[in-house]
Structures are given as structure tokens and as C-alpha cells.
Amino acid sequence: MGRKLLLEHINVPGINTFDVYRQKGGYRSVEKALKTMTPEEIVEEVKKSGLRGRGGAGFPTGMKWSFLAKPEGVARYLVCNADESEPGTFKDRYLMTYIPHALIEGMIVSSFALGAKVSYIYVRGEMMPQIRILEKAIAEAKNAGFLGKNILGTGYDLELYVQPGGGAYICGEETALLESLEGKRGNPRIKPPFPAIAGLYGCPTVVNNVESIAAVVPIINDGGEEYAKIGIGRSTGTKLISAGGNLKKPGVYEIDLGLPVEEFLYSDEYCGGIANGKRLKAVVAGGSSVPILPANLFMKTVNGDARLMSYESLADGGFVSGTMMGSGGFIAYDEDQCIVRNTWNFTRFYHHESCGQCSPCREGTGWMEKVLHRLEHGHGKMSDMDLLVDVSKKIEGNTICPLGDAAAWPVASAIRHFRDEFEWHVTHGAEAQTRNYGLAHYADPLPKKEETVA
Amino acid sequence: MLRVDEQQQTPVNFSPELVAKFDEIVSRYPEGKQKSALLPILHLVQAEYGWLSVPAMDKVADYLKIQDIEVYEVATFYTMYFMRPQGKYVLEVCRTGPCGIVGAEKIMDHIEQKLGVKEGEVTPDGLFSWRGVECLAACGYGPVLQIGPEYTFYENLTNESVDKLIADLKAKGNN
Numbered sequence: 001m002g003r004k005l006l007l008e009h010i011n012v013p014g015i016n017t018f019d020v021y022r023q024k025g026g027y028r029s030v031e032k033a034l035k036t037m038t039p040e041e042i043v044e045e046v047k048k049s050g051l052r053g054r055g056g057a058g059f060p061t062g063m064k065w066s067f068l069a070k071p072e073g074v075a076r077y078l079v080c081n082a083d084e085s086e087p088g089t090f091k092d093r094y095l096m097t098y099i100p101h102a103l104i105e106g107m108i109v110s111s112f113a114l115g116a117k118v119s120y121i122y123v124r125g126e127m128m129p130q131i132r133i134l135e136k137a138i139a140e141a142k143n144a145g146f147l148g149k150n151i152l153g154t155g156y157d158l159e160l161y162v163q164p165g166g167g168a169y170i171c172g173e174e175t176a177l178l179e180s181l182e183g184k185r186g187n188p189r190i191k192p193p194f195p196a197i198a199g200l201y202g203c204p205t206v207v208n209n210v211e212s213i214a215a216v217v218p219i220i221n222d223g224g225e226e227y228a229k230i231g232i233g234r235s236t237g238t239k240l241i242s243a244g245g246n247l248k249k250p251g252v253y254e255i256d257l258g259l260p261v262e263e264f265l266y267s268d269e270y271c272g273g274i275a276n277g278k279r280l281k282a283v284v285a286g287g288s289s290v291p292i293l294p295a296n297l298f299m300k301t302v303n304g305d306a307r308l309m310s311y312e313s314l315a316d317g318g319f320v321s322g323t324m325m326g327s328g329g330f331i332a333y334d335e336d337q338c339i340v341r342n343t344w345n346f347t348r349f350y351h352h353e354s355c356g357q358c359s360p361c362r363e364g365t366g367w368m369e370k371v372l373h374r375l376e377h378g379h380g381k382m383s384d385m386d387l388l389v390d391v392s393k394k395i396e397g398n399t400i401c402p403l404g405d406a407a408a409w410p411v412a413s414a415i416r417h418f419r420d421e422f423e424w425h426v427t428h429g430a431e432a433q434t435r436n437y438g439l440a441h442y443a444d445p446l447p448k449k450e451e452t453v454a
Numbered sequence: 455m456l457r458v459d460e461q462q463q464t465p466v467n468f469s470p471e472l473v474a475k476f477d478e479i480v481s482r483y484p485e486g487k488q489k490s491a492l493l494p495i496l497h498l499v500q501a502e503y504g505w506l507s508v509p510a511m512d513k514v515a516d517y518l519k520i521q522d523i524e525v526y527e528v529a530t531f532y533t534m535y536f537m538r539p540q541g542k543y544v545l546e547v548c549r550t551g552p553c554g555i556v557g558a559e560k561i562m563d564h565i566e567q568k569l570g571v572k573e574g575e576v577t578p579d580g581l582f583s584w585r586g587v588e589c590l591a592a593c594g595y596g597p598v599l600q601i602g603p604e605y606t607f608y609e610n611l612t613n614e615s616v617d618k619l620i621a622d623l624k625a626k627g628n629n
Contacts, residue, residue: 166532
């Protein structure tokens with residue numbers, strides 16, 4: 001078991017208050033950064049840490065920061081993306097609820113590194129309780145001299161505000177988030193220009209996930225190199241995993257990247273196995289948008305290696321036999337779950353959340369939802385599976401923002417790996433209304449690959 | 455839900471306290487960028503009146519010095535804003551993925567039966583309405599529901615806990 005970096009003090013009573021958080025060593029990174037480091041040195045530490053964006057795309061945070069344009073006399077902004085809405089993901093809610101000062105502390109250090117004088121935390125509107133928690137935390141930090149004018153006597157000024165969203169998944173896409181923050185509909189912008197050049201109000205802007213910003217705190221406290229020692233390969237540091245679905249112990253866990261998935265799933269320290277003594281059928285490893293995998297492919301790669309919770313290992317096999325780390329929204333399905341129904345449920349979600357700007361996504365998501373609805377309700381045709389794959393291929397890559405891809409991948413992967421279950425829904429339409437296909441062969445060990453003679 | 459309700463034209467007047475809150479929100483943004491305050495202000499207006507009527511939205515447009523349509527297009531885009539009157543308590547049940555596999559649909563059926571109204575309709579006493587909503591980012595605690603305007607969360611729902619919640623709200627709402 002590794003050292004917890006973000007959740008180390010999560011069980012300390014009163015850790016959500018400034019005083020207790022400070023007692024436990026909170027806000028040290030602000031003192032260190034503002035008093036002893038230059039903004040460039042902070043960016044350099046974050047680069048060295050190898051920290052990758054925790055929102056889903058996994059883009060290196062330090063590199064994102066170094067792209068920020070710095071024209072003279074133009075304001076720069078840091079915007080925290082707390083519009084957590086990816087089905088399966090609830091780590092940011094957890095962090096903001098129980099240890100809000102970790103985010104505030106990270107925001108101060110990051111804003112200083114980027115030269116922002118005003119920063120916003122864009123929180124999804126449904127999280128009104130978390131908005132109240134953050135506003136209280138900001139007031140406490142301001143009271144203690146860590147926010148406002150002339151922070152700790154260093155001459156650095158920073159105002160931090162919380163902005164509520166209005167209930168739209170699409171606003172988790174960074175340019176849609178910026179549109180929403182400007183008081184508009186959440187329609188993603190065409191890139192380029194990227195936010196680093198023209199973001200909020202046309203000014204250079206960095207948008208980072210809650211967890212990425214909170215991770216800056218241990219990086220500054222202990223140094224980027226220390227942080228990079230945790231993890232495996234290019235997956236450095238710790239990651240919050242939101243574990244949900246049919247698990248004995250669902251919840252938010254901080255893991256060292258590189259933890260074997262088997263340990264994560266079955267050990268008592270983490271999920272504790274599948275609930276009610278059932279067997280695992282399938283896993284969505286990184287939020288609803290990433291490809292779903294049957295149990296056997298999830299536990300082991302096609303080469304027979306044990307899969308690890310890391311960006312690379314989860315992606316091993318590409319989209320043919322692998323998946324993605326995404327935002328760490330881990331959903332486990334037991335043997336009683338119906339993959340067709342689940343795929344229909346996800347597609348309804350994407351149809352509902354499509355902003356309607358690009359026709360492939362606007363029309364395609366609705367089309368897929370209708371076809372999946374009829375498959376699930378026993379009116380499907382054998383040709384529907386190819387139709388779904390065809391529609392998904394025509395959405396993927398043909399939209400302004402990645403919501404189109406996110407809608408296409410779960411459908412394409414479900415058909416790739418669970419085609420016989422879809423076909424059973426066609427051939428046994430009436431039976432499928434009263435019972436599920438069950439585990440079938442989805443947890444069976446993979447056939448050994450034949451050895452090729454060189 | 456997506457259409458602006460033009461039937462109800464009761465004029466609204468924002469109280470000085472409410473306008474003071476608007477002023478504080480506008481002060482968070484740079485000069486001339488007051489439109490950024492639109493979403494937070496609409497939340498405050500909805501908390502006050504229970505939904506967003508056309509006169510209320512027009513008033514917000516006047517306050518922010520933007521066109522009426524700029525308010526309508528935003529209010530209809532985001533799912534949290536109600537375009538017609540709701541019950542005093544709106545039960546919003548998450549129905550997506552992880553909540554779906556732990557029984558959200560059964561909870562929704564139970565609520566429908568218990569309240570005796572269909573999704574989106576208001577009970578005759580005006581106290582309740584309910585609807586299914588998409589992922590509320592609480593997937594480990596499903597099934598979940600939330601109730602505005604405070605957006606209090608109720609987790610790990612069972613039929614019994616829903617019955618108790620409805621009974622408690624009834625007692626509270628009738629006082």
C-alpha cells in the first residue's frame with residue numbers, strides 16, 4: 001500500500017475546516033511556492049512530476065501550462081473544471097466535500113504559477129452543497145491571508161470565485177465550460193485557437209480538473225521528482241478511482257498508478273470483490289465513455305499479462321482488446337447485468353447531453369438510442385448490430401468536441417465484445433424481456449495464443 | 455421542458471435583497487463581462503420563484519443589460535432550469551449507468567406509484583413533482599436523488615427510505 005497524497009488526512013475530524021487542515025500541514029505549498037519559487041520553477045516541477053490531466057484525456061499538466069501565452073498587459077485565467085458528470089465518476093465531489101482546502105491550496109499555487117490574478121472554479125450546478133462548502137473554505141483562506149490582496153506579504157494578489165453550472169455534461173469539455181462561464185449555452189468552440197491562446201473572455205486560459213490541481217500540492221511540497229517515483233512508467237503519482245456498480249465496497253480510493261486490477265477489485269483494502277457473492281461479467285474502467293471490456297479481457301491483456309491500473313496497461317491492445325484510464329470512473333457489472341440494456345442507458349445519456357451543434361452527434365446519438373431501445377425491448381433485427389457500428393463510426397472523429405467519440409466508443413466496444421448477447425436479444429426477443437443473458441463465457445480464461453514459428 | 459412557457463405572464467419584482475445578491479455576483483467578473491453572472495442569477499431566481507417565467511427572465515435580461523433571447527437560450531439549454539411551475543419539492547432521481555444497474559428504475563416506478571403522478575407532473579396538493587435526470591456524480595452511493603433548491607442528496611435509496619422521505623417532506627411542506 002502506497003502513501004496517500006491527496007486523501008492522507010481524509011479521516012481527521014474537522015479536516016474540512018481551515019484550522020485543522022493547516023495543523024495537518026496544509027497550505028505549506030503556498031508558503032513554499034510564493035516565498036521561495038518563481039512561477040517558472042513551479043511549472044518546471046509540475047513537468048518533472050509527469051502529472052497527467054486527471055479529467056480524462058491524460059494530457060501532461062506541466063506541458064499544458066507551458067503552452068499558456070503570456071502577452072503583455074492581458075489578463076490570464078486559471079479555471080478549475082469541477083463539472084464532474086461522467087457516468088461512473090464521483091471523485092471530485094468526494095474531494096470537494098471532505099477536503100475542500102486541498103483544492104483551494106492547489107488553486108493558489110497553480111494561479112501563481114500561471115500568473116492569474118482571478119481564478120474560477122466551475123462546479124456543476126447540481127453540486128450546490130459542494131459550492132457552499134468551497135465558498136466557506138475560500139472565505140476561511142481569505143481570512144487567514146492566503147487569498148486576496150498581497151498574499152502572505154509577497155505582493156501577489158488573487159481572487160478565487162466559485163461558478164455554478166446549469167446541468168449539462170457537455171460543460172465538462174473545456175471550451176464549452178468557458179462558454180458557459182461567459183453566460184452562454186455550452187456549445188464547444190472550434191479549436192484552434194486553444195484556450196491557452198484565447199480562452200475565457202478571449203484571454204489566455206488554462207482549464208484543469210479538480211484532482212490535477214489538488215495534485216500540485218504534494219508535487220510542490222515534495223518536489224516533482226519525488227512524485228514521479230510513485231507509479232509506473234509514464235503513469236506517475238497517485239490517482240483517485242471512483243468505484244461503483246456491483247461492488248462490495250463502492251467508494252473513492254486513492255491508488256498508486258500501476259496497482260494490479262485484480263488487487264484493486266478483490267482486495268479488502270479496496271473494492272472487496274463483487275457484491276452478493278456474484279461473479280464479474282464486465283468492467284468499464286474509466287467512466288462511461290471508455291470501451292467496456294468483458295471480465296476476461298479486463299483482468300488480463302491478450303498477451304496474458306495481468307492488467308494494471310495505469311494509463312498504458314489499461315490501453316494495452318488499443319480499442320481492439322483494451323480500454324482507457326479516462327477519469328477513473330470504475331464500474332463493475334455482475335453476472336446479472338444486461339449489456340444491451342446498459343449500452344442503451346449510456347446512449348440515452350449521450351443523446352440527452354449532446355449540445356446539438358454537430359449533426360453527426362445530434363442525429364447519431366438519437367439514432368443509436370432508438371435502435372438500442374428496440375433491441376432491448378425485443379424488436380431488434382440481426383442487421384441492427386452492423387447498423388450501430390456503422391452509425392458509431394460516422395460519429396467518431398466527425399464532431400467539434402469529443403462527446404461524439406465518447407458516445408460512439410461504448411456502443412462499438414459493447415458490440416465488439418458482447419455481440420452474441422446482442423444477437424441473443426434478436427433471436428430470443430420475448431425471453432430477453434424476462435431474463436438476462438447471464439455471464440456466458442465472458443469470464444472464461446482467454447485461449448492461449450498459438451506460438452508462431454519464426 | 456424545453457419550451458418557454460408564455461402563458462404565465464404574472465409580473466415579477468425582484469426584492470432589494472435579491473438584487474443585492476445579483477450585484478455581488480456581477481462583481482466577480484471583469485468590467486463589461488456581467489453576462490457571466492447569468493447562470494448563477496437564474497439559480498437564485500429559480501430558488502425564489504420555483505421556476506423561470508418569461509417575465510422573470512426578461513427582468514434578468516434588463517438587469518444584465520442583455521437581450522431577452524440571450525436569457526431564454528441559456529435557460530432552455532441547461533437542464534436544471536424549469537420552464538414551467540413545479541411541485542414545492544422536485545425529486546430528481548439519477549437514472550444513468552451505475553445507478554441504473556443498482557435499481558434506479560425501480561425507485562422511479564415506486565415514486566410514480568407513491569405520488570400518483572407521472573414524470574414531470576405536479577401532485578394535486580402542489581407539494582411534489584419528480585423526474586429522472588442524468589448522472590449526478592454519486593455513482594458509488596446509488597440509487598440517489600436530489601431535491602432543489604438546496605440540492606440536498608439522498609443516497610442508497612430503498613423503497614422504505616423513499617417512503618420516509620416523502621412522509622417527512624409532506625409533514626414539513628404542510629406546515
